[in-house]
Amino acid sequence: MIELVDIHKSFGPLEVLRGVSLTVGAGEVICIIGPSGSGKSTLLRCINHLEHPERGAIRIAGQSVYYDLVDGVRQPHSKQRIAEVRAKLGMVFQSFNLFPHLTALENIIEAPIHVRGMSRKAASARALELMRRVGLEDKAEYYPEEMSGGQQQRTAIARALAMDPTAMLFDEPTSALDPELVHEVLEVMRGLRDDGMTMIIVTHEMNFARQVASRILFMDHGVIVEEDLPERLLGSPREPRTRAFLKNVLER
Amino acid sequence: MDLLNLDVAREYFGVLLLGLGVTVGLTLSVITMSCVIAIPVALARMSPNRLIRMPASAYVEVTRATPLLLQLVYIYYVLPSFGIRLPAIAAAVIGLTFNYTAYMSEVYRGGIKAVAQGQWQAAAALGMTDTLAFRRIILPQAIRIVIPSLGDYFISLFKDTALCSVVSVQELMFKGQIISARSYQYFTIYTLTGILYFAVGYPAALFVRWLENISTRGYSRRKRR
Ligand SMILES: Nc1ncnc2c1ncn2[C@@H]1O[C@H](COP(=O)(O)OP(=O)(O)O)[C@@H](O)[C@H]1O
Ligand SMILES: [Mg+2]
DSSP states (O other), X not given: OEEEEEEEEEETTEEEEEEEEEEEOTTOEEEEEOOTTSSHHHHHHHHTTSSOOSEEEEEETTEEOSEEEETTEEEEOOHHHHHHHHHTEEEEOTTOOOOTTSOHHHHHHHHHHHTTOOOHHHHHHHHHHHHHHTTOTTOTTOOGGGSOHHHHHHHHHHHHHTTOOSEEEXXXXXXXXXXXXXXXHHHXXXXXXXXXXXXXXXXXXXXXXXXXXXXXXXXXXXXXXXXXXXXXXXXXXSSHHHHHHHHHHHHO | OOOOOHHHHHHHHHHHHHHHHHHHHHHHHHHXXXXXXXXXXXXXHHOSOHHHHHHHHHHHHHHHTSOHHHHHHIIIIIGGGGTOOOOHHHXXXXXXXXXXXXXXXXXXHHHHHHSOHHHHHHHHHTTOOHHHHIIIIIHHHHHHHHHHHHHHHHHHHHHHGGGGGGGTOOSHHHHHHHHHHHHOOHHHHHHXXXXXXXXXXXXXXXXXXXXXXXXXXXXXXXXXX
């Protein structure tokens, strides 16, 4: 479904990703954990080309995306083509990034109408259905700043789902939330898992990861240090670095 | 000292009112054009392409570092030497637009930059191209941010139109000068001129303040009912 091969990404002299490879099958839920600054966000952002890796290949459904390799030289795809791939990958940000000048409903129908060319009527009907699914059917007319963080994040999830993505990327979706609001967002994500959505989730919610993940990856210093089934990675990690990290996290 | 001469005031009121009409017309046409043209200029100044960015920057810097009065005089009196002869009103509209666009492009540039980076990313992640994201997501928020500053320029433009009297545009200041010189009723005519400026300028300033209040109120459901 999604395949990353030997991804390298630097910011100036700082090597943030140092050869990351990862294969995600359809319907799999991958949770990525790791200390702050280890490159988790950057990896996620490479998948939908918000960051451009210097090396490595990304394939989605078997197709090479963003670049073609022509005689060993990378040829970037057109902006239009890149946009089309992105439209099929839903992204949920830590800070929600809802459009503040639009209501919840308008946030959700914006891309279906202007990217997909859907009619306003069809897009609105679908948006209301998605709002019901994330438990916000009565908030269609609310502006983001009138909603709680949890409601905003659920709206952001609905906004991503409105493009009928083949996979969803979550970058610490609950880290900016007050503790009592974390649950409502995780519930929505659990629902997506039950519906078979392919998801890559960067998170610090270890219990959630344990329950929903098909696999958990531990990242540190730009590499995947360890990758395993949730019980195994969280219960009996092999790598000392993983152990140290988990000890640190679970003690808090 | 002359006292306010009501007969004179009555006699010339109509002429001054015509001048006021020109002043208002000049202000509205220039502010409309500057508000629009300043957007592409702002984008050009932010372009990663030097060939686009440099000329735009040169234009903005030169314009802001030279007097508006000189720019008006230049367009009206110097350009004819190069075969470009413009009617006074056209010279005024072009000169003012040229000048105000430079300042307002800077305002837009600030506004566009002030929109959070996450907005671009969210738009891109939804499959929007840069152009679409700018038009639908960034620009509406930027405009909201710049409205107070644009409003201030609107008021200052209204007063700056008086400078167009030096290129013989028949606006309010010009009329005041002509009539007072002819009638020697400086006190009456200039007082009346001032009152007319104030009669439009003050409500305009109130309007701008109202706009400012709305634009800083935040995004929320308008109170219906
Ligand atoms: N746009 C950027 N420019 C420069 N450095 C960046 C940029 N984005 C991230 N970094 C750096 O890259 C490293 C990894 O960041 P990130 O992927 O956000 O880590 P994580 O999400 O695991 O906390 C950090 O040291 C961060 O400061
Ligand atoms: Mg991060």
